[in-house]
Amino acid sequence: MMKPAVLTGEYFMTGDVACAEGALAAGCRFFGGYPITPATEIAERMASRLPQVEGCFIQMEDEIGAMAAVLGSSWAGVKSMTATSGPGFSLMMENIGLGICTETPCVVVNVQRGGPSTGLPTQGAQSDMMQARWGSHGHYEIIAIAPSSPQEIFYLTITAFNLSEKYRLPVLIMTDEIIGHMSEKVIIPEAKLIKTVSRPKPKGRKDRFKPFAPGPNGVAPMPAAGEGYNLHITGLTHDEKGYPVMTVEAQTEMMARITEKIQKNLDDIIRTDSYLLDDAEIVIVSYGVSARTSMAAVAEARKLGIKAGLLRLVTIWPFPEDQIRELADRVKGFVTVEINLGQIHREVERCAGGKVPIFLVGHPGGTLIHPDKVVKMLKEAF
Amino acid sequence: MQEISVTSKKQPRHPLDDLIRTDRIPHIWCPGCGIGTVFSSCLAALKESGIDLKKTVMVSGIGCSGRAAGYVKLDSFHTTHGRAIPFATGLKLANPELNIVVFSGDGDLFAIGGNHFIHAARRNMDMTVICVNNLNYGMTGGQVAATTPYMAKSTTTPAGNPETPFNLPLMAYASGATYVARWTMLHTRDLTDSITEALCKKGFSFIEVLSPCPVNYGRRNKQKPLDMLKLYQEKAIIKNHADPSKLDIDFEKGIILGKFIDLDRPTFIEHYDKIYRPSRLQENVSGLNS
Ligand SMILES: Cc1ncc(C[n+]2csc(CCOP(=O)(O)OP(=O)(O)O)c2C)c(N)n1
Numbered sequence: 001m002m003k004p005a006v007l008t009g010e011y012f013m014t015g016d017v018a019c020a021e022g023a024l025a026a027g028c029r030f031f032g033g034y035p036i037t038p039a040t041e042i043a044e045r046m047a048s049r050l051p052q053v054e055g056c057f058i059q060m061e062d063e064i065g066a067m068a069a070v071l072g073s074s075w076a077g078v079k080s081m082t083a084t085s086g087p088g089f090s091l092m093m094e095n096i097g098l099g100i101c102t103e104t105p106c107v108v109v110n111v112q113r114g115g116p117s118t119g120l121p122t123q124g125a126q127s128d129m130m131q132a133r134w135g136s137h138g139h140y141e142i143i144a145i146a147p148s149s150p151q152e153i154f155y156l157t158i159t160a161f162n163l164s165e166k167y168r169l170p171v172l173i174m175t176d177e178i179i180g181h182m183s184e185k186v187i188i189p190e191a192k193l194i195k196t197v198s199r200p201k202p203k204g205r206k207d208r209f210k211p212f213a214p215g216p217n218g219v220a221p222m223p224a225a226g227e228g229y230n231l232h233i234t235g236l237t238h239d240e241k242g243y244p245v246m247t248v249e250a251q252t253e254m255m256a257r258i259t260e261k262i263q264k265n266l267d268d269i270i271r272t273d274s275y276l277l278d279d280a281e282i283v284i285v286s287y288g289v290s291a292r293t294s295m296a297a298v299a300e301a302r303k304l305g306i307k308a309g310l311l312r313l314v315t316i317w318p319f320p321e322d323q324i325r326e327l328a329d330r331v332k333g334f335v336t337v338e339i340n341l342g343q344i345h346r347e348v349e350r351c352a353g354g355k356v357p358i359f360l361v362g363h364p365g366g367t368l369i370h371p372d373k374v375v376k377m378l379k380e381a382f
Numbered sequence: 383m384q385e386i387s388v389t390s391k392k393q394p395r396h397p398l399d400d401l402i403r404t405d406r407i408p409h410i411w412c413p414g415c416g417i418g419t420v421f422s423s424c425l426a427a428l429k430e431s432g433i434d435l436k437k438t439v440m441v442s443g444i445g446c447s448g449r450a451a452g453y454v455k456l457d458s459f460h461t462t463h464g465r466a467i468p469f470a471t472g473l474k475l476a477n478p479e480l481n482i483v484v485f486s487g488d489g490d491l492f493a494i495g496g497n498h499f500i501h502a503a504r505r506n507m508d509m510t511v512i513c514v515n516n517l518n519y520g521m522t523g524g525q526v527a528a529t530t531p532y533m534a535k536s537t538t539t540p541a542g543n544p545e546t547p548f549n550l551p552l553m554a555y556a557s558g559a560t561y562v563a564r565w566t567m568l569h570t571r572d573l574t575d576s577i578t579e580a581l582c583k584k585g586f587s588f589i590e591v592l593s594p595c596p597v598n599y600g601r602r603n604k605q606k607p608l609d610m611l612k613l614y615q616e617k618a619i620i621k622n623h624a625d626p627s628k629l630d631i632d633f634e635k636g637i638i639l640g641k642f643i644d645l646d647r648p649t650f651i652e653h654y655d656k657i658y659r660p661s662r663l664q665e666n667v668s669g670l671n672s
């Protein structure tokens with residue numbers, strides 16, 4: 001039975017389900033997945049919803065195949081997605097790299113759980129943040145975003161698709177078990193209020209078209225297979241035609257293209273949010289579910305007369321370096337709050353450049369960080 | 383005898399040139415390698431079949447055989463090692479109008495990519511898979527493969543292969559392929575006909591093509607470049623509809639070639655549409671974009 005892609009209304013929904021609904025609202029019509037806690041509910045929702053909107057769902061034989069199928073589907077011109085957790089994210093890494101190298105738009109959701117290895121399948125963590133940055137081999141730029149609520153995952157999934165289409169790369173949604181399994185109010189707006197972006201399409205003569213010749217914002221238009229362009233797409237280092245060229249010059253040129261399209265559009269890509277940051281002397285840097293912990297801690301600290309504020313990272317990668325640098329010039333210190341033992345913490349440290357002290361409130365994974373722990377740190381350290 | 387003259391005169395066009403990215407020639411394949419012959423059979427079959435080439439895509443994995451995608455003048459994807467089939471699965475599901483040809487090596491399709499092969503066959507995913515079986519990993523310098531004969535030498539089995547190779551047609555049949563054949567690159571006419579037939583056939587088709595790798599396999603197994611071809615000629619036994627369980631390659635007793643399986647069953651997309659998208663069947667919709 002056909003149903004609308006945008007289920008306008010007010011719901012009590014889990015983050016996982018809201019993520020699937022956000023994808024559909026963004027125009028996603030293909031999902032290739034493999035079950036894994038705590039991301040399975042995204043696949044399950046897509047399995048029942050996609051055929052209702054003329055889309056296609058397939059449960060692949062593993063996450064390697066799932067990621068490959070997502071890339072293939074994207075090259076057939078369809079907005080595509082997969083969702084997984086740590087072990088599956090590890091398996092997807094090689095093909096995420098193929099997506100980067102071949103500039104293939106798609107969205108990969110990681111509902112993080114405690115690791116390493118099988119770890120804590122049913123309990124949350126934020127410990128794949130560096131894997132999101134550097135997990136595939138080679139040097140590259142990536143976009144990763146971290147939602148803090150089911151409502152936000154709905155919107156940020158749309159954002160993720162829009163960014164992936166605009167900049168032609170896999171965009172990672174780095175959520176966690178807590179957000180994925182938490183039920184909250186989610187408002188789905190009317191379809192006409194949702195802005196969706198689709199990959200730039202080529203114009204002009206098909207026989208002269210070069211699939212990797214960048215347009216004005218550094219991104220090349222992208223045709224689909226079957227449109228008569230005789231595309232050649234390879235994970236080997238390639239020139240603007242897409243042909244393999246095994247030279248240092250070609251590598252330099254290709255690397256510039258795939259990194260600069262991100263580096264030169266940071267203002268368009270990076271989003272942060274803040275809470276009582278304007279007059280803050282101590283800045284908590286946090287993201288995802290831990291940003292909620294941190295918000296409670298800031299409110300509590302203010303009551304105690306501590307001038308704390310929160311910088312919530314919505315975009316994790318590319319990292320909001322300039323913002324941290326500017327803050328480092330005017331505040332007394334930073335506290336990073338995250339469910340790992342210091343991943344984004346090191347980034348904050350790097351950007352603060354030794355100007356002010358930086359502390360970590362981390363946790364090895366399996367549960368939320370209690371706001372009291374953050375308040376305690378604020379009291380003791382400053 | 384034909385006179386060979388070196389002049390600046392334009393070379394006549396080869397009948398398959400319009401299917402080749404001539405701007406990428408010379409290719410990487412070694413002298414004496416069989417891949418080029420399999421590739422040209424595939425191109426001839428693409429022409430012969432009459433399928434819409436604008437809607438035809440070649441997908442390869444990694445390896446010498448996998449380089450085919452880089453020379454064919456069609457939409458073509460050179461993916462990651464072992465992942466041509468799942469990549470092709472995504473293409474097909476997103477646009478069922480596309481004709482899909484997977485062209486890759488034995489290591490790519492049956493070692494690192496073996497799991498994808500059996501599942502695509504089980505699903506009867508509509509695609510034609512051509513495997514160049516050169517009995518080893520050519521590209522990386524001649525290591526043992528899942529197809530290397532027992533006791534054959536390779537760089538990683540210096541005293542002989544202690545493992546048993548796969549019977550590929552049996553595996554394809556057991557997994558659910560609806561078309562299964564085996565030829566050698568020497569049997570170009572049969573091979574071309576077989577690929578043509580597979581391209582026109584709905585469902586998961588598999589063609590194994592034995593092909594020499596004189597540089598890495600032949601050299602280590604006391605075979606001169608022509609020896610493998612002689613074996614193909616002398617030991618070939620054409621036996622259509624042979625029992626798939628009796629198709630182990632035996633270079634002494636004989637190599638059974640032919641079309642072994644040709645049957646019909648609904649494809650993944652046909653099942654999916656029937657169960658999940660009945661409205662699509664009525665309206666005869668093609669891509670997912672509509
Ligand atoms: C993940 C990964 N592992 C290993 C390799 C190295 N590698 C490249 S080609 C190849 C084997 C190819 O063998 P086959 O598929 O039989 O192709 P052939 O070269 O024999 O035609 C290997 C192991 C790789 N590219 N990627």
Ligand code: SF4
Pocket residue numbers: 410411412414415416417446447516520521594595596597598599
């Ligand atoms: S290494 Fe072997 S398979 Fe590869 S091109 Fe040379 S002869 Fe052919």
Ligand SMILES: [Mg+2]
Pocket residue numbers: 445487488489514515516517518519520527
């Ligand atoms: Mg091989």
